[in-house]
Amino acid sequence: xxxxxxxxxxxxxxxxxxxxxxxxxxxxxxxxxxxxxxxxxxxxxxxxxxxxxxxxxxxxxxxxxxxxxxxxxxxxxxxxxxxxxxxxxxxxxxxxxxxxxxxxxxxxxxxxxxxxxxxxxxxxxxxxxxxxxxxxxxxxxxxxxxxxxxxxxx
Numbered sequence: 534x535x536x537x538x539x540x541x542x543x544x545x546x547x548x549x550x551x552x553x554x555x556x557x558x559x560x561x562x563x564x565x566x567x568x569x570x571x572x573x574x575x576x577x578x579x580x581x582x583x584x585x586x587x588x589x590x591x592x593x594x595x596x597x598x599x600x601x602x603x604x605x606x607x608x609x610x611x612x613x614x615x616x617x618x619x620x621x622x623x624x625x626x627x628x629x630x631x632x633x634x635x636x637x638x639x640x641x642x643x644x645x646x647x648x649x650x651x652x653x654x655x656x657x658x659x660x661x662x663x664x665x666x667x668x669x670x671x672x673x674x675x676x677x678x679x680x681x682x683x684x685x686x687x
Contacts, residue, residue, distance in 0.1 A: 540682040543663050548655045563654035565664040573634050578660040581635040585683040588629035597623050597667045610649050619660050623647030623667040624674040
């Protein structure tokens with residue numbers, strides 16, 4: 534699928550992430566935003582609202598379940614593997630806020646990424662990021678370029 538003008542919309546209320554090409558809905562997936570609610574303060578672990586762009590992409594070509602620390606691969610997670618950590622897996626779309634209220638988003642390391650808690654989709658459970666199932670973040674990652682606009686709404 535080739536997109537001419539992709540953009541993403543994340544609904545915190547419905548816990549859905551939608552991919553549009555211009556005004557046409559192309560794909561929709563369940564996602565998981567912050568279990569701490571909505572917010573803009575560094576260290577709050579809350580999901581910010583507003584307009585963003587995909588500033589950087591990390592993980593191209595890596596295996597599903599690759600564990601990232603500081604956007605570098607450090608290991609491999611397998612389904613069923615016990616972990617108490619909220620892992621950043623598979624792919625990363627690093628968001629940059631384009632409004633005064635969310636301009637610290639890049640410094641807060643707010644991502645769209647894969648997770649080791651795939652059962653949490655469609656309910657708030659993250660620490661501020663937008664989490665997706667690993668196979669679905671791979672699909673999304675391959676469809677959107679750096680610079681893709683993102684809108685996160687209540």
